[in-house]
Amino acid sequence: FDYTKRIVSPEKKDDDPIILNFSVLKDYYACPHRFKISFLYGFMEPLFHLLGYGRSLHNIVMDMHKRWIDGEIIQPEQINGLIDRHFHQPYAGEKDTINMRKSAGRAISEYFDLFKGEAKDIIMSEQEIEIDLGNGVRVNGRMDLVKKKETSGEEKTYVVDFKTQTKPIADDVSEKQLKIYAIGYENLTGKNVDFIEIYNIDENKVMDRQHVDKADLESVKKGIIDAASNIKKNMFEKKMSKDNCKDCYKCNLCLDAKKKSEYGIKPNK
Numbered sequence: 001f002d003y004t005k006r007i008v009s010p011e012k013k014d015d016d017p018i019i020l021n022f023s024v025l026k027d028y029y030a031c032p033h034r035f036k037i038s039f040l041y042g043f044m045e046p047l048f049h050l051l052g053y054g055r056s057l058h059n060i061v062m063d064m065h066k067r068w069i070d071g072e073i074i075q076p077e078q079i080n081g082l083i084d085r086h087f088h089q090p091y092a093g094e095k096d097t098i099n100m101r102k103s104a105g106r107a108i109s110e111y112f113d114l115f116k117g118e119a120k121d122i123i124m125s126e127q128e129i130e131i132d133l134g135n136g137v138r139v140n141g142r143m144d145l146v147k148k149k150e151t152s153g154e155e156k157t158y159v160v161d162f163k164t165q166t167k168p169i170a171d172d173v174s175e176k177q178l179k180i181y182a183i184g185y186e187n188l189t190g191k192n193v194d195f196i197e198i199y200n201i202d203e204n205k206v207m208d209r210q211h212v213d214k215a216d217l218e219s220v221k222k223g224i225i226d227a228a229s230n231i232k233k234n235m236f237e238k239k240m241s242k243d244n245c246k247d248c249y250k251c252n253l254c255l256d257a258k259k260k261s262e263y264g265i266k267p268n269k
Contacts, residue, residue, distance in 0.1 A: 017136035018228050022177050025139070028227050029176060030244065036236035037250050045249045052089040053100050054164035057201045058144070059086040060108050061162065062126050065145060068119035079109055103202070110204045121147045123157075129184025133221060137228045143181045156194035158209075159185055164202045174198050175210070179220040182212050 028035040037043045060082050067074055087104055089097050124146040131139045145160040159181045161174065178196035185193050198207040230236070238254055242263040245251050251265055260266075 016232060017138070018232060019138045019140065020224065020228060021139065022141045022180060025180070025224065025227060026177065028231070029223075031239040031248070032230065032236040033238040033254060034248060034250055037253060043250055043253070047091055049091050049093070050089060050096060050100065051091050053104070054202075056087045056089070057104055057107060057164050058162055060104070061111060061201060062144070064108075064112065065122055065125035069122055069125060074112070074116070076109075076112070079112055080105070083108055107202050107204060111201060114204060118147070118149070121149055123147060127185075127188070129181065129188055131180070131184050131187055133225055133228075135225075137225055139180060139184075139224055141177075141180060141184060143185065146185060151194075157185075157191065158195045158197050159193050160197045160199050163198060163200050163207065174208070176220055176223070178210075179212070179217055180224070183217050183221065186217075 024035075024039065027038060063082055063086060064074060083101070083104055087101055089100060092100065122145065124143060127143045127146065129141055129143060133139065143159055144162045145158075147158050147160065148155050149158060150156070159178055161178050161181065163174070175196070178198065182193040182196055185191070193212045195209055195211055197209045199205070200207050240255070240259065245255060245259075245263050246265055248254075251260070255263070255265065
């Protein structure tokens, strides 16, 4: 072997392209260290036995929206057919599947009754977006729903994201997600978004609605660029707090006994 000293040109990591999506950014914003453990080291959480319920509701309303966009008039008796087509819970037991299927039927029927009169207001459903932030940083994603509504005599554009789990209203991560979508819509169409909205399908209620501020969108862009830079530089600090760590499956990899005791986390969790 020839061990002659060789000079290797340093990598220009800042110029390396990086493509992010909201699933990646969501984990990074929640806790950079957890992001590293999941995405770089491959430590994944166990499968939840009710996995699929939220995705099922999401797919049902997306199918409904696309039919409305195509001008189809959906009849109430078609609802069960849409649910049968999309409802899928691969890991649930028989009893849970029956109960969740009933919950889905109730939620979707109520959603249909609430919004069938607004079918004409829908502009986009499941629209893919991509944002180029320069220096090789790109973000892609998919908007659940874009609609126009008349507010105070003026037509306003709403970007809506659907949730099925009960969360604190307007959590920071969901806000960032919708603001990313607002940026994507503006890049795609050249038009502004007036409102962002988080809608809980399971409970059929608006969890939060906010007016879009241009300064907020610029702040979100900067946050994405900073996140991409930190990922490239292998900077993954721990975002430790009682609220952030108590339900984290990976807390045993991060916290010492003192911190676990402080946060009320059992050692064998």
